[in-house]
Amino acid sequence: MATRATSAIITCAPTGAIHTPTMSPALPVTPEQIAQAALGAAAAGAAIVHLHVRDPQDGHPVQDPALFKDVLAIVQDGSDVVINLTTGGSPHMSVDERIAPAVALAPELASLNMGSMNFGLFPMLDRYPSFQHEWERERLADKDVVFKNTYADIERILKLCGDQGTRFEFECYDTSHLYNLANMLDRGLVRPPLFVQTVFGLLGGTGADFEDLAHMRRTAQRLFGDDFEWSVLGAGSSQMRLGVIALSLGGNARVGLEDSLWDGPGRLAESNAAQVERITALARLLHRDVATPEEARRRLDLRD
Numbered sequence: 001m002a003t004r005a006t007s008a009i010i011t012c013a014p015t016g017a018i019h020t021p022t023m024s025p026a027l028p029v030t031p032e033q034i035a036q037a038a039l040g041a042a043a044a045g046a047a048i049v050h051l052h053v054r055d056p057q058d059g060h061p062v063q064d065p066a067l068f069k070d071v072l073a074i075v076q077d078g079s080d081v082v083i084n085l086t087t088g089g090s091p092h093m094s095v096d097e098r099i100a101p102a103v104a105l106a107p108e109l110a111s112l113n114m115g116s117m118n119f120g121l122f123p124m125l126d127r128y129p130s131f132q133h134e135w136e137r138e139r140l141a142d143k144d145v146v147f148k149n150t151y152a153d154i155e156r157i158l159k160l161c162g163d164q165g166t167r168f169e170f171e172c173y174d175t176s177h178l179y180n181l182a183n184m185l186d187r188g189l190v191r192p193p194l195f196v197q198t199v200f201g202l203l204g205g206t207g208a209d210f211e212d213l214a215h216m217r218r219t220a221q222r223l224f225g226d227d228f229e230w231s232v233l234g235a236g237s238s239q240m241r242l243g244v245i246a247l248s249l250g251g252n253a254r255v256g257l258e259d260s261l262w263d264g265p266g267r268l269a270e271s272n273a274a275q276v277e278r279i280t281a282l283a284r285l286l287h288r289d290v291a292t293p294e295e296a297r298r299r300l301d302l303r304d
């Protein structure tokens with residue numbers, strides 16, 4: 001496990017499938033915008049970029065492998081940043097739809113969500129009196145959506161993507177997800193070093209208080225010993241607060257507009273790079289170097 005001595009692996013998630021165009025003019029929508037945001041994040045110090053795509057017309061989340069291909073062509077032409085493709089897509093997609101890009105493009109890294117859960121986005125509704133597109137309100141208001149990740153789904157993704165040499169960013173939104181991962185480790189379905197992305201502050205998962213972070217970290221240490229790279233993703237206003245705690249404890253951090261639109265209380269981030277600049281500056285203030293993509297590949301044992 002990373003210690004204060006090791007460099008910090010920073011992941012940036014430029015667009016995601018949670019936030020919508022009305023919420024921020026900085027949210028990348030087209031393949032070109034998503035690719036440029038990823039390149040900006042890499043130039044600012046991100047070793048890994050976690051990618052989703054959207055409909056270029058109205059920005060609604062889609063999972064079209066052709067759009068991912070367009071993004072990858074630009075990113076891989078301009079940087080050696082580690083590519084992490086989503087298999088979560090959006091909770092409104094089928095599992096088949098969600099995994100199609102990772103299966104088609106065989107990235108070195110893909111996200112893997114370690115349990116099914118309610119997915120509450122409706123608390124964001126009050127902040128926006130109106131939306132550019134009706135689908136934005138419909139998706140946020142949906143209180144009947146379940147983010148489906150059954151053991152069968154997870155094992156299928158592990159098989160289909162793992163057989164192609166893809167390794168995983170294990171998204172754990174609660175301690176139960178850590179136990180699911182431990183079960184898969186015991187059964188030899190996953191191999192260390194595990195890249196454990198602990199997610200805080202999404203309604204349906206665990207909270208975003210220090211105690212939640214400490215409990216997830218301690219549980220992961222008990223279950224995985226030293227054989228994992230711990231990373232923290234704080235949703236919304238908790239992003240930098242939890243990110244800096246993770247860095248101060250020797251962990252890694254994830255930022256990006258997928259997880260938070262903000263760069264300070266009530267201040268919209270002007271770009272993904274702005275969040276990467278802030279978290280890397282915090283790391284250096286804590287005397288932590290920032291890991292290069294090459295170092296991240298070595299520590300996560302990604303394929304050559």
Ligand SMILES: C[C@H](N)CC(=O)CC(=O)O
Nearest residue numbers: 086087088089111171199
């Ligand atoms: C909280 C994040 N949206 C988790 C995520 O990034 C899931 C995925 O893409 O597979």
Ligand SMILES: [Zn+2]
Nearest residue numbers: 016086088258
């Ligand atoms: Zn994602």
